[in-house]
Amino acid sequence: MFVLRQCLTLGTKSSIRNFSATTNLVNLTINEDTGVAIMELNKPPVNSLNYELLEAMHRTLVKLENEKCPGMILTSSSRSTFSAGLDLLEMYKPTVDKARRFWSMLQNTWIKLYSTPYPTVAAINGHSPAGGCLLAMSCEHRIMVPDKMIGLNETQLGIVAPQWFQDCMRNIIGERQAEKALIAGRMFTSEEALKIGLVDELATDKEDLMQKAHDFLDEQMGLPPLARSVVKVGFRKDTLSKLINGREADIKMFLDNVFQPKVQESLENYIQMLKKK
Numbered sequence: 001m002f003v004l005r006q007c008l009t010l011g012t013k014s015s016i017r018n019f020s021a022t023t024n025l026v027n028l029t030i031n032e033d034t035g036v037a038i039m040e041l042n043k044p045p046v047n048s049l050n051y052e053l054l055e056a057m058h059r060t061l062v063k064l065e066n067e068k069c070p071g072m073i074l075t076s077s078s079r080s081t082f083s084a085g086l087d088l089l090e091m092y093k094p095t096v097d098k099a100r101r102f103w104s105m106l107q108n109t110w111i112k113l114y115s116t117p118y119p120t121v122a123a124i125n126g127h128s129p130a131g132g133c134l135l136a137m138s139c140e141h142r143i144m145v146p147d148k149m150i151g152l153n154e155t156q157l158g159i160v161a162p163q164w165f166q167d168c169m170r171n172i173i174g175e176r177q178a179e180k181a182l183i184a185g186r187m188f189t190s191e192e193a194l195k196i197g198l199v200d201e202l203a204t205d206k207e208d209l210m211q212k213a214h215d216f217l218d219e220q221m222g223l224p225p226l227a228r229s230v231v232k233v234g235f236r237k238d239t240l241s242k243l244i245n246g247r248e249a250d251i252k253m254f255l256d257n258v259f260q261p262k263v264q265e266s267l268e269n270y271i272q273m274l275k276k277k
């Protein structure tokens with residue numbers, strides 16, 4: 001195995017190997033024998049998704065697709081958290097330009113991740129609220145360590161999970177469970193998430209998590225890749241097209257919401273609460 005230090009400037013494979021990264025937001029490891037990629041989010045302490053992390057993820061996904069990656073594991077370098085979701089500081093008192101740029105990069109990254117032709121598995125080694133849950137739900141398979149929390153908790157913060165976040169959840173756990181979970185902004189323990197199908201497997205620890213993730217990819221990589229990807233994208237196309245054809249409306253929805261005084265007040269209180277913990 002060798003490690004490619006992913007940075008904001010990507011070049012050829014060999015130039016990346018020699019690159020001394022100053023921004024190391026995504027660690028990319030590619031197994032030389034199998035080609036399997038491990039994409040490890042590395043923005044301590046909790047992988048909050050700011051513009052820079054989303055951009056690094058997007059570039060990594062483009063690179064993997066261009067290099068015909070056979071399979072990818074998405075995980076985190078944090079001991080406690082897979083991803084804490086969208087970076088609250090990106091949404092707290094932003095300028096219009098900053099908010100628009102941020103949301104547009106979130107859309108780019110999600111579209112790439114949700115539509116990869118190659119199999120993807122989320123190795124969820126920590127808490128996974130809101131945008132973190134979205135990342136996990138965008139992979140094809142989810143494996144989680146015990147005693148962590150996952151879910152779309154937006155309602156509890158006084159904000160609304162966008163339609164495409166909701167659609168991802170509905171596609172996985174079905175209409176009724178998704179409606180209940182989304183209205184309440186419910187967070188599930190790993191064990192509860194397994195029960196309702198929000199995750200597919202539990203692992204005992206990080207080693208078991210990675211082994212199970214590799215097992216899933218081995219199975220998928222044994223299937224004819226073209227047929228596999230056509231079926232995958234066929235299942236996902238309605239959800240994808242809704243956003244792809246409505247990107248500007250979705251940005252407008254975000255901007256209309258984020259600048260509401262009540263939303264700013266909720267964000268401020270929540271940020272303060274997290275800092276006081």
Ligand SMILES: CC/C=C\CCC/C=C/C(=O)SCCNC(=O)CCNC(=O)[C@H](O)C(C)(C)COP(=O)(O)OP(=O)(O)OC[C@H]1O[C@@H](n2cnc3c(N)ncnc32)[C@H](O)[C@@H]1OP(=O)(O)O
Pocket residue numbers: 045046048049080081083084085086087088089091127129130131132153154157159160161162254257258263271274275276277
């Ligand atoms: C206007 C909106 C319109 C549309 C909305 C869009 C949809 C929004 C989607 C989202 O994703 S919103 C974000 C939701 N995220 C959360 O609710 C998670 C909040 N965080 C936590 O619950 C916990 O941090 C944790 C993930 C469970 C990890 O707990 P732990 O005890 O390990 O860490 P700690 O809480 O001490 O946090 C460390 C450090 O990180 C800061 N932090 C945490 N989460 C975020 C975040 N999402 N964005 C920015 N910063 C975050 C936290 O404040 C601490 O900072 P400090 O070290 O400076 O105190």
